[in-house]
Amino acid sequence: MPASPLLLPTLRSALGSEFELQRLQVLYALGGTGVQGWHRDQVELFDSSSAAGLPPLPAHAVNVFVTLVDLDVGSGPTEFVLRSHNWRSAPGGRAPQTGDDGVRSFLVPAGSVIVGDYRIFHRGLRNG
DSSP states (O other): OTTOTTTHHHHHHHHOSOOOOOOOOOOOOOTTBOOOOOBOSSOOSSOHHHHTTOOOOOOSOEEEEEOSSOOOTTBOOEEEETTGGGOSSSOOSSOOOTTSTTEEEOOOOTTOEEEEETTOOEEEOOBO
16 A cells, blocks of 8 residues: 555655555444544654644654545544644543534545544544
């Protein structure tokens, strides 16, 4: 996958010309799986106190989702909070909700690719 001529320009744009594949895994949700909590797949490189006042860091890793099935509202698509890679910590107060500004699911056909910053808050939705 990393050698894909379709994917390489996107990865180079996000990470620079030198990057490496750290992990390859398959994730799936069985029918009846409930909504996940909002989460990041990785903690910040620096804790919030040492990063206070610094500008947001560039991407140091990305998630590449290759959809094996059509993603529609019934198949439990992943929901993302756009721009949350710039957040220093989890949102305080009210958690983001489906339909909020910046909260998006990508409803796409099987074989589609979704690339996102590793630090973006996301969750799997209910898989009917």
